């Protein structure tokens with residue numbers, strides 16, 4: 001096999017290693033809740049600012065990537081099991097073998113559904129895609145690399161799974177468990193793939209002006225080992241290269257797959273160790289990247305048990321006792337079907353808005369959540385367009401109220417009487433948690 005990518009990538013690898021790039025300085029201010037981590041607000045703010053490139057698609061896609069034999073399929077199977085279980089409650093399909101559609105955890109939806117006496121609720125969902133294993137050389141097409149990379153190009157965010165469990169029975173591709181090194185192998189492939197992609201584009205005479213300038217700037221950063229998202233491109237620069245689907249521009253969550261017993265019983269020390277690993281990953285920018293800790297094996301065991309008692313017995317067998325009263329919240333705190341969508345929501349700065357409450361019962365009996373990027377500045381008219389062509393054409397005005405405020409009242413009409421419901425025109429920008437009622441003719 002030959003091509004410009006291979007020809008040009010080799011000196012780049014050399015360059016990166018000769019440079020012996022120091023680990024990036026991490027601002028490690030991570031607060032933990034059970035089994036996963038979220039960064040404090042100061043870093044979130046920076047990340048949100050930088051991730052505000054126009055994320056226009058409604059269906060959020062998250063690619064699960066990593067080296068082979070680290071637990072990706074195990075994690076994916078657990079998510080897929082959950083997806084099938086959730087599909088029994090909500091009418092969405094789970095047909096594709098490598099896509100799991102997962103409900104976005106939502107503090108208001110069920111409460112708003114009950115408040116407005118809806119027949120049903122429809123949550124927002126995200127797609128998690130099992131991309132299969134990347135190996136060193138994927139950027140040159142090794143191990144079906146091109147196909148996998150093409151799948152990642154279509155994703156909005158990346159869950160980069162890293163093996164952090166020791167098990168002599170599970171062969172590691174390099175014969176040793178070294179999470180930081182593993183993450184770097186994958187990161188380097190993404191960087192090399194972007195370099196090759198950009199170099200091919202720059203060879204075209206049609207690549208001119210703003211696009212050429214932005215790509216050259218990006219290329220310089222990548223050649224120093226800096227992922228595209230950390231090069232400091234402006235929103236406009238990102239926009240001109242958006243259609244290229246560059247891999248290192250995508251926001252990343254490093255997901256550490258740890259031993260199930262450590263995960264359940266030794267969280268504090270696992271959390272500390274993972275922090276240490278994160279700070280040692282080269283080609284990673286901690287002002288934007290997040291990390292989480294999961295146990296894929298535990299997840300798949302639990303998700304295969306429909307019965308709560310069985311789940312409880314299993315958890316007891318690995319040393320965890322918990323009261324049946326709080327098992328839902330306990331599991332919801334540690335399972336990736338809950339932890340990962342929450343982190344993706346934070347990573348991409350996604351908001352939830354709702355329709356249903358306030359609609360006369362004879363018109364609609366569904367309370368529904370919609371997921372949007374805050375950067376998109378969702379207006380009432382854009383939401384009307386999403387709902388129905390007729391609602392768009394017949395738009396008169398919108399009634400808007402924060403869900404938390406609405407829930408303080410006895411009914412929609414009581415909230416209206418209390419004067420908390422705003423009347424807005426077509427261009428009002430909706431906020432996270434807003435409940436919207438569009439009046440149309």
Ligand code: GDP
Nearest residue numbers: 068069070071072073074165167170258296297
């Ligand atoms: P993939 O190649 O990354 O998709 O890896 P798989 O999900 O197929 O997992 C490879 C092997 O590792 C399987 O035998 C899994 O059962 C095992 N495995 C996955 N996660 C864990 C874990 O957390 N602990 C242990 N001990 N084994 C795991």
